[in-house]
Amino acid sequence: MAIELSVVIPTYNEKDNIRPLLGKIEAALEGVAWEAIFVDDDSPDGTSEVIRKISQSDPRIRCLQRIGRRGLSSACIEGMLASSATYLAVIDADLQHDAALLGGMIETLRGGMFDLVIGSRYVEGGQVGEWSSQRAMMSRFATWVSRLVVKADLKDPMSGYFMLKRSFFLQVVRRLSGRGFKILLDICASSTEEIKFKELPYQFGLRVSGESKLNQAVLFEYGMMIVNKLPGRLLGHGRKG
Numbered sequence: 001m002a003i004e005l006s007v008v009i010p011t012y013n014e015k016d017n018i019r020p021l022l023g024k025i026e027a028a029l030e031g032v033a034w035e036a037i038f039v040d041d042d043s044p045d046g047t048s049e050v051i052r053k054i055s056q057s058d059p060r061i062r063c064l065q066r067i068g069r070r071g072l073s074s075a076c077i078e079g080m081l082a083s084s085a086t087y088l089a090v091i092d093a094d095l096q097h098d099a100a101l102l103g104g105m106i107e108t109l110r111g112g113m114f115d116l117v118i119g120s121r122y123v124e125g126g127q128v129g130e131w132s133s134q135r136a137m138m139s140r141f142a143t144w145v146s147r148l149v150v151k152a153d154l155k156d157p158m159s160g161y162f163m164l165k166r167s168f169f170l171q172v173v174r175r176l177s178g179r180g181f182k183i184l185l186d187i188c189a190s191s192t193e194e195i196k197f198k199e200l201p202y203q204f205g206l207r208v209s210g211e212s213k214l215n216q217a218v219l220f221e222y223g224m225m226i227v228n229k230l231p232g233r234l235l236g237h238g239r240k241g
Contacts, residue, residue, distance in 0.1 A: 003060075005034040005087045005106055005163075008079035010072050012040070014093040018054065022061070023089075024099035029102045032106060035060040037082055038093075039075040042067045072160075072181040080169055089163040090183060097161040098202040105163040108198055115168035116197040118154065118184065119161035122212040125201030126156070157185050161202070 007025060011018075018038070025036060039180050040048040041066060051063040064082060066075065080088045087109055091097045097119060105117045120126050168191075175190035176183075188195060 001033045002032050003083075003085045005029065005032055005089060005102075006080070006083035006085040007034060007036045007089045007091060007102070008076055008083070009036060009038045009091055009093050010075035010079070011038050011043060011047050011051075011093045012070070013043045013045045013047060015043070015045050015050045017093050017095055018050050021093055021095060021099065021236065022054065024095075025091075025102065028100050028102040029106070030103075033126060035062060035083075035085070037062045037064065037079045039064045039066065039079040041070040041075060055235055071178065073176070073183040074178040075187055076183040077173065077176060077178055080166070081173070083166065087163055088166050088169055096205045098205065099182070101161070101200055101202050102163070104200055108200070109163060109165060114196045114198045116162060116164045116187075116195060117198045118156060118159050118197060120156035120159055120199035121202070121204050122155040123199045123201050126204040144165050152188055152197065153157065154197070154201055157188060158182055159184055197230045199241075 009021070022036060025034070036071045038048075038061070040051065040063060042048070048065045050064050051061060055061040055063060062082070064078060065156070066078070076090050080090075087106055089102060089105065091099065101119050105119070108114060108117045160182065164187070169192070170188040170189070172187055175192075176186050177190075178186070180186070
């Protein structure tokens with residue numbers, strides 16, 4: 001059966017989360033022909049070894065191990081380019097994204113009205129979870145800054161959890177900066193056409209194991225990506241559903 005959906009999962013030191021995440025994806029996508037493409041930035045904790053061991057008994061599980069380069073956005077781009085599926089999803093490996101939403105995402109795209117479906121913390125029914133006041137403030141500020149390059153009325157342009165048509169991804173891929181950790185923002189800021197999108201609510205969960213990648217270097221890369229997208233104001237307009 002041809003693969004309909006590729007779930008791209010960037011990883012760095014997430015070995016203990018791999019099996020629980022795959023269990024959640026399996027439950028959410030019953031009846032869907034899917035695969036999981038893990039893009040591992042040479043994790044020293046052996047994440048890639050765990051993935052390969054699973055793939056020996058489940059051919060739907062793939063591992064792209066990158067050596068000598070890192071970055072969440074570039075990892076997502078490489079994972080999506082490695083797919084021939086009709087639809088592409090991006091989800092974190094830390095279990096903070098609710099994998100149960102994947103079923104609703106693919107059903108929405110199958111309807112044909114949208115090119116992009118976003119897991120949103122900021123639409124009715126969504127929640128950020130137990131964030132510190134500092135992190136909540138940082139998120140609000142980063143969302144405000146994103147308006148400089150994204151004109152589509154996205155409530156959660158900083159979301160790292162989304163699904164899109166591969167055809168839409170191929171329209172923008174050559175304009176992506178590949179910098180930073182907000183690949184959705186990069187995609188939306190790189191589209192020269194009206195973006196047909198829908199946001200679905202979910203509650204941001206707690207990290208189970210591993211460690212957060214949010215640090216000053218990541219924030220610097222975010223700023224550089226915004227600067228990269230400012231010249232020319234390449235973004236088209238967005239239409240939400």
